[in-house]
Amino acid sequence: MSKGPQRIRGTQDIWGEEADRFQAVVAAFERVRRLYAFSRIEIPVFEATEVFARSIGETTDIVSKEMYSFPDRGGDSLTLRPEFTAGICRAYLSEGWQQHAPLKLATHGPVFRYERPQKGRFRQFHQLDAEIIGSDAPAADVELLVLADQLLHELGIQDGVTLNLNTLGDAATREAWRAALVEHFEAHRADLSEDSLNRLEKNPLRILDSKDPRDRPAADSAPVIDAFLTAEAADFFAAVTAGLDAAGVAWTRNGSLVRGLDYYRHTAFEFITDRLGAQGTVLAGGRYDGLIESLGGPPTPAVGWAAGIERLAMMIAAPEPARPQAALVPLGEAAEAAATGLAAGLRRAGIACDMAFKGNMKRRLAKADAAGVRFAIILGDDELAAGEAAVKDLRSGEQFRVALADLAGALVAR
Ligand code: ATP
Numbered sequence: 132m133s134k135g136p137q138r139i140r141g142t143q144d145i146w147g148e149e150a151d152r153f154q155a156v157v158a159a160f161e162r163v164r165r166l167y168a169f170s171r172i173e174i175p176v177f178e179a180t181e182v183f184a185r186s187i188g189e190t191t192d193i194v195s196k197e198m199y200s201f202p203d204r205g206g207d208s209l210t211l212r213p214e215f216t217a218g219i220c221r222a223y224l225s226e227g228w229q230q231h232a233p234l235k236l237a238t239h240g241p242v243f244r245y246e247r248p249q250k251g252r253f254r255q256f257h258q259l260d261a262e263i264i265g266s267d268a269p270a271a272d273v274e275l276l277v278l279a280d281q282l283l284h285e286l287g288i289q290d291g292v293t294l295n296l297n298t299l300g301d302a303a304t305r306e307a308w309r310a311a312l313v314e315h316f317e318a319h320r321a322d323l324s325e326d327s328l329n330r331l332e333k334n335p336l337r338i339l340d341s342k343d344p345r346d347r348p349a350a351d352s353a354p355v356i357d358a359f360l361t362a363e364a365a366d367f368f369a370a371v372t373a374g375l376d377a378a379g380v381a382w383t384r385n386g387s388l389v390r391g392l393d394y395y396r397h398t399a400f401e402f403i404t405d406r407l408g409a410q411g412t413v414l415a416g417g418r419y420d421g422l423i424e425s426l427g428g429p430p431t432p433a434v435g436w437a438a439g440i441e442r443l444a445m446m447i448a449a450p451e452p453a454r455p456q457a458a459l460v461p462l463g464e465a466a467e468a469a470a471t472g473l474a475a476g477l478r479r480a481g482i483a484c485d486m487a488f489k490g491n492m493k494r495r496l497a498k499a500d501a502a503g504v505r506f507a508i509i510l511g512d513d514e515l516a517a518g519e520a521a522v523k524d525l526r527s528g529e530q531f532r533v534a535l536a537d538l539a540g541a542l543v544a545r
């Protein structure tokens with residue numbers, strides 16, 4: 132037998148326990164973002180390519196080699212979103228939402244990157260995303276980090292996940308630090324990998340988080356940012372760490388955390404675990420005060436993070452599968468016709484109910500049992516003639532008859 136078309140490499144068909152895990156992560160995020168008064172936003176899955184090229188930066192891995200870009204039928208270059216931030220900022224500008232600033236926004240959904248698929252790394256994966264646009268207050272960075280921390284706690288995965296925190300300073304800090312890094316790495320050219328020689332031209336900060344062992348000595352001996360922080364940048368970072376301490380969120384300073392994207396300023400962070408092998412970053416983000424300007428907007432401070440839903444879902448305990456409360460087992464044509472109306476009535480009364488469309492009574496009862504329902508509702512000719520149903524409480528083993536008109540009420544009462 133032909134197996135038919137296969138799914139595209141790096142994509143996923145998610146079902147069963149995996150789908151339950153996925154939903155549990157999304158549900159926790161939805162709960163927590165409400166607690167922090169973040170409003171929901173939905174944006175397109177594709178944008179004009181320049182939205183990502185201009186904001187994320189031409190020299191990043193994402194823009195230089197991971198984007199799904201294609202000409203549409205009108206010849207415009209479009210790109211499937213590789214992340215949410217750029218599209219949200221584009222929406223903020225094109226919809227004129229400046230008047231609502233600061234805006235606290237949350238969303239989740241699929242994102243697309245052309246990467247080598249492996250455990251925890253897909254070409255279509257899913258992110259949770261939270262952003263605060265239009266606030267330059269360190270309290271905004273803190274609120275996003277405390278939200279992230281609470282999410283990890285509610286998912287029960289806070290143990291073994293560490294908040295790595297760094298500052299990239301303001302524009303003046305970053306320029307001075309960058310110049311010092313270039314000078315340092317120029318002096319160590321002979322020791323660097325080819326990739327890092329390339330980075331030296333385009334994005335020297337990235338050498339700091341190189342995983343190539345050849346780069347480590349030069350990276351580890353590189354000048355640290357602290358010596359270059361302006362007073363303002365130092366104050367900002369101190370306010371963020373003080374806020375985290377006040378909220379009881381544990382963090383650790385990681386001076387080589389620079390993040391892949393060009394647009395970061397001040398706060399940069401990653402929640403990292405040792406439980407997922409090489410794909411250890413579960414949630415990452417920072418402040419991106421330069422991004423909206425690079426899209427042609429006015430200077431607009433903003434901060435945000437994204438988390439991989441699959442990576443979080445792999446870490447949580449298997450959730451209890453959702454079970455309907457009742458299963459209807461109609462026997463014979465007349466009962467089947469009546470059961471359709473009964474099932475609709477139960478569901479309208481808020482009782483989750485499943486009904487086997489076909490099959491013999493034993494098989495249907497076994498299926499109801501296996502599905503873990505509480506009540507099996509058996510409807511045969513006798514019951515129908517009496518205007519009743521035979522109900523079996525699968526928890527207690529009790530069996531009783533109920534008038535059809537009282538069915539929903541009788542189930543709720545038990
Ligand atoms: P990595 O270093 O793992 O490539 P990244 O820096 O590219 O991560 P971000 O752009 O910060 O990742 O994306 C935020 C989060 O999305 C990551 O922390 C991770 O949990 C998840 N993520 C990123 N790329 C993938 C992918 N290809 N498949 C699954 N999850 C991913």
Ligand code: MG
Binds near residue numbers: 192
């Ligand atoms: Mg990546």
